Amino acid sequence: MSIFIDQSTTVCVQGITGKEGRFWTEHMIELGTRVVCGVTPGKEGQTVADRPVYNSVKKAVENHDIEASMLFVPPRFTKDAVFEALEAGIKKIVTIGDGIPLHDMVAIRQKAKEHDAMVVGGNTSGVISPKLAMMGSFPHWIERVYKKGNIGVMTRSGSLTNEVTSMVVEAGYGVSTLIGVGGDPVPGTRFAEFLDMYEQDEETKAVVIIGELGGTMEEEVAEAIKEKRFTKPLVAFLGGRTAPKGQKMGHAGAIISGGKGSVEDKIEALTEAGALVAERPRLVGELLEELNVPKT
Amino acid sequence: MKLFEYQAKEVFKETAIPVPNSVLIESEKELEQAIETVKTPCVVKSQVLSGGRGKAGLVVFTKTKEDAQAETKRLFSLEQNIKQILIEEAVNIKQEIYVSITVDPYLAKALLIVSKEGGVDIETLASESPEKIVKEPIDMREGLMPYQASRVAYDLGFSKEISKQLKKIFLKLYHIFVKYDAELVEINPLFITQDDTVVAGDGKLMIDDNSMFRQQRFEMQQSDYKSEAEFDAAQEGIPFIEFDGDIGLMCAGAGLTTTVYDLIHYEGGTIANYLEFGGPNYKKAVESMEICLKVPSKVILVVTFGTIARADVMATGIVDAIKRLQPDRPIVTCIRGTNEEEAVKILEDAGLEPIFDTEEAVRKAVKIAQGGSK
Structure with missing residues (x-):
């Protein structure tokens, strides 16, 4: 099993006729993703990877049963595209756009909440359940990162995720579902909001979060563990332990976090809740072993 | 993109948020004329983007023209290569408060933050005495409502006279927040003067980098970089x-x-x-x-x-x-x-x-x- 997406999830691709959209749609299908159609205004009648293209999401849902929408849309048009998908009733949306205006992200998250939907991203590679399906831009064929297994991974980062996940794989584990919540200050959906799904998923035996200085997402995870909303083992790796105070480094965190947000604060909150925090990427696998997380 | 104080105050002034009289100078020679406009005592304020200017001695209160000249000379000759100094009229301060508007990523709303204690670093205040801070979430579809702005002022215990002025300033600040796609707009300190008028002592405006394509007014110059x-x-x-x-x-x-x-x-x-x-x-x-x-x-x-x-x-x-x-x-x-x-x-x-x-x-x-x- 997996969360958010598997081989049965029906996916529509917004921006399917663009260079990036076309390239990654083919890879999504190659992995096993059930892409049913695409949307690009003005391109109705064309096909991409044998899938029909429609002028609007509304038209697409009239013709197909669509559970999720994948956006390959430039950052400045992302708000519009997300709203279109939400209005059409789609509840799972992934947007990889890097550079979405801050105020647009506020509007996106607010609208998604109202529609009881999940928007993943922006500034992310997306969501992947190795060997099953993905929404986003992952080189799923790289075995030393995207190996199937029973560890749930959530991350704010791209390259760092490959670094950490490769260490998890090196230790003999694999990934159930990897979710990139994205590196922007206002992600559409936050770490703690996925914990419930990982908790319910039988296959997932433990969760790894890859966090960073800034914001309060890691503290929210600690809160969920403390309140027993999440009870499986959890290991965190956090970048920016030695970052100078007041320096905006890495992905921008929240601007004013009310005295929270430093890596020390996050370590304290997570440790107190019973999670383990790895000092280096290499140690994440060891800590999973320490928690007796089974490898198969 | 973080703007200089003088740029933020330009925006405030255009939006009718009261700011003290000031003149921006780029050399010692221009000081004489600046002082004729703002008079003494005055505040000599280096235009740099780093925080904590007061503590670092980059913002100095001067009583006389001679003092102002000495400070201007000193600041322009510092190693960090200060390019511009704002010569600002000194204000008779009764109280300093803090006000800012930013984004709350969890709530997906804007957040008006006000504290009766100004002049201090808000992060320090937030961790040491959070009870002194009032936070008002703003639904960005509706914008800051006048009743919210007014309630925040009265809840902090300000008089009717002051609250009316604060309400206007909060509303205008929100207008700037939206218009400039701001990450943060902040007045710290916001002065209440001896004769009960409210004036912006400082100004911080940070424009979201991802929104620069639709915010073309301000551009960084090569001289603005270290x-x-x-x-x-x-x-x-x-x-x-x-x-x-x-x-x-x-x-x-x-x-x-x-x-x-x-x-x-x-x-x-x-x-x-x-x-x-x-x-x-x-x-x-x-x-x-x-x-x-x-x-x-x-x-x-x-x-x-x-x-x-x-x-x-x-x-x-x-x-x-x-x-x-x-x-x-x-x-x-x-x-x-x-x-x-x-x-x-x-x-x-x-x-x-x-x-x-x-x-x-x-x-x-x-x-x-x-x-x-x-």
């Missing part, structure tokens, strides 16, 4: 921070770069610069290395693990950069990710020694920086 490397990086849209250590970082991905930064410290090394050329910048290896070479360092460490940012493309870029720029210092490369097999070949053909493990690459760079073998 160094040529910083300016070049900003022009290319490459995240860059200069430090004074030994190892130049040229990594891809904000999270990975930050982690390499940590690992170098764990190994006892020091950082010359943070440079991140991942995401949309992964084809800018030449530009990135050119920037790194402008910073004094003993070695450049390249670490990547990209997916869209393909390893072969980055390796080709690095090799190209080395050929063109002929770097005067060793380069340590650890390039992984999509098409990494090809990347290895590209690097080896160019005589480089590809490393596959981040920690190993970090140790090698630290060793070189500390005078070890190449």
